[in-house]
Amino acid sequence: MSAPISKTGDKLLLRALRREKVERTPVWLMRQAGRYLSEYRAVRAQADGFLGMVRDPELAAEVTLQPIRRFGMDGAILFSDILLPLEALGMELRFDEGGPHLPKPVRTRADVEALRAVEPRQALDYVGRALGLVKRALPAHVTLLGFAGAPFTLASYAIEGGTSKSFLELRKLMYRDTATWELLLAKLADLTAAHLAYQAECGAEALVLFDTWAGTLTRADYRRYARPWTERVVRAVPAHVPLVLFAGQAEHLFEDQLALAPTGVAVDHRMELARAFDQAGGRVALQGNLDPGALLSSPEEVALRTRALLDSVAGRAGHVLNLGHGVLPPTDPECVAALVETARSARP
């Protein structure tokens, strides 16, 4: 193995990310902390909205730990949101029924130039404090994961002012004022790199970079308008901290993700995992890729699918079991339990 053995090197998830031989496949789930858990809803009911939860280190730490206590995943990902760092650039951020809302999106050169960068350790100190609290409470064998949004995906929210279907304003800025686009992406890349480094300093043992909307681009446009800034982030992350790249619905970008040479690449559930391992050829670890929608079936069906997925890549080094996307709110916790228990009782 080329990666150095760190003091956390004995954790199952970290060993799998280094593509070492492991006694069983480690498992964690994107959005494993969330509304599908009654204990989460209980905390949420007492909090000052979603932002009140993520900005309160005690509450953020508590909901981060809930799925670990209930199911015993091998990784705990901090309960937070990819958009919070935009506040460190001076952008206003709200969450309402329809999701995130940025009332003053950036759409002009002046808008982008006006973005100021505050150090994450100042603007996002609550993230560091929450990580510290989780770290102290986490069972010794569980890996603490931090995360951030990739520059392209952050830009989509900054420009559109929220989630979007067709990213019309983004496309206009990207194509018609490419210099301003590049200035924005550079600022976002530096912010993201600093935020990931800050989380590593505060105890995150592995990092995930979420590029939720990258798959909306063609491969040529991804290379021209997104990848260079993702690459800047990947290069800036401290070498001893494993980094997993996630891109949503991006089978066509898989080779580009591999080429960025992160520690791991998350595989969408639409892509056949064994084929992804073939294509990756041992260059990276792979995370995935059960269909989150299939967790709306039954615990028995989930156990069957989990077993089948593990069997399909049995003997392959570097697999971290996960979903292809986040846990859906109406998911029955019994289905998550079936998934985790099947993984924990399986042999590779």
Added chain:
Amino acid sequence: MSAPISKTGDKLLLRALRREKVERTPVWLMRQAGRYLSEYRAVRAQADGFLGMVRDPELAAEVTLQPIRRFGMDGAILFSDILLPLEALGMELRFDEGGPHLPKPVRTRADVEALRAVEPRQALDYVGRALGLVKRALPAHVTLLGFAGAPFTLASYAIEGGTSKSFLELRKLMYRDTATWELLLAKLADLTAAHLAYQAECGAEALVLFDTWAGTLTRADYRRYARPWTERVVRAVPAHVPLVLFAGQAEHLFEDQLALAPTGVAVDHRMELARAFDQAGGRVALQGNLDPGALLSSPEEVALRTRALLDSVAGRAGHVLNLGHGVLPPTDPECVAALVETARSARP
């Protein structure tokens, strides 16, 4: 060529669909009739809402013809909507700001059993009349296209009651009450087949089957829960009428689309078209696949991309130039003009 020479056999688009050698690549665009055209907005402003337009044969024919007059595409697709046939099953359908709304979705066995099938020639007679009007007004070299929604995609609207992000109710019914799911899909397949046959009788020279949401399924689930009913439709379409299958964001289902042996398969803009031709290996014609988002750039950029796409598959038989998805409402008509003119002046 195995396809019989029909009386419309000399039309460029039909010859390309039969994978004959053609003098240039034919072009039409999904949603080529729509809000990006001022003449469309003028008609829309006078009509009784979106449904008033599609149910009025004169208005539907007029907006169908508008892009042909302005740009000179090789195909005219009837202005209509995939959800209208659901009314023939007794479902109530509305369109408001947020898109389609079905106030009484089907979610139980009783709901599905209560669906009654009325012959499309009765319930959807306005579609046949609109086709007749377009046919009479269409330049002789332009191909008239009809269309319908594939059973899976129709089921998604029937069950969710509108568009959806995660298709939670669909997944629950599909996995937990598969017998009811299959009954629903069978009814939708029969309806779709009848509606396509009706359009062919009324003058449609080629047909498109839209499976907008099929790409949300894994390949295994597509095969188990969707493909059999798409196949039933494909088999039921009159053999002399070319049929193009469209599935959104479905690179992972491309081989399954090919295996259904339609006349043509629509290729998403995320997939490299030359590679799609390689994979298809002459089994079908391919439609696509410029990125509709790239039409928000400039006429010059659109012309460059169109030329590059045509060059990338030069000499390949069976290409119909189109977008990977529909024209976006804020598209500048000059960009559509640049696309069509580049195609019309190009040599294969």
